[in-house]
Amino acid sequence: MGGRMTTAAAVAAPPSEFRTGLTNAKLGVWLFLASEVMLFATLFTTYIVLRLGASEWPRGWEVLNVPLGFTNTLVLIVSSVTMVMAYAKCWDRDYKGFRIYLGVTIALGFVFLGIKSFEWAAKFRVHHFPSTSIYYALYFTMTGLHGLHVICGMIVNGALFVLSKKEWDHPLFMGRIEGSGLFWHFVDIVWIFLFPTFYLL
């Protein structure tokens, strides 16, 4: 933006990045999510093709702990609500409320990972590894990739939690929360499909 631009002019002619009605950041996050959809869609296709071609396949409830998967589903859903509430508090300019909701979102990420690690460890203890069967290969690959996404979301949210001390009043801060939220909700959506695929079918 031109340094000599007056405040009035800046408002009348918003910078070029707003021509689509979107900030660059938001556009970027959505394009990234589109590529993520392709990534996970490929894995789900792999699952379908391998399952259709398999002579036998375990039913989810025979090999996995449904109550734990159910709990983790609820944990992620609640964390999506707290994430969107953090955005709402950002809108309301309520710093304290924002910190509480974002903090709870990060904490719920830890709860999810804790339960997931417990499930994985239980499998390793009885010598069930990705090499055990196609089912376990897909289970570990897809829940593992999802887990990595949870970790990434927590890192971004954690960074924003720390940054909010200094950058709370930055005009782009709310956009960052919105972008991070979009990613977090996407991770929730992926789990919404992973849960029935591996635990209930």
Place this chain on the structure above:
Amino acid sequence: MSDHAAVASIDPRAHHPHRPEVNIYVAVFVALAVLTVTTVLVSYWHLPILAGVAVAMMIATVKASLVATFFMHLKGERAFIYGILAMTVFFVLFLFILPISDQDLLSGRMTHTNVTAEAEAR
């Protein structure tokens, strides 16, 4: 004036069309929780696999749509985002349909048993 001051003069909320609606967030949360309980309860009936897949994926799709519509604010989003998503859905359909139909065509001809039987016959 400095660049930063010019940017700061714009209310950040002006570029965020999504005014938070906390009542809707709570309603969506209740719907998601109920649907999650439903999908687990249905699984205890041990439906035949096709019926089970149909019910589970239908519920999952509704849940995902709720998250995308209200938490990701797709409701009232700019047309540009809809365009990106339409393109994504178009290509994802290919990602599903092509490999699965290919597998369907191949099955019966190239199964592991057939290949082994063929090798033994030789």
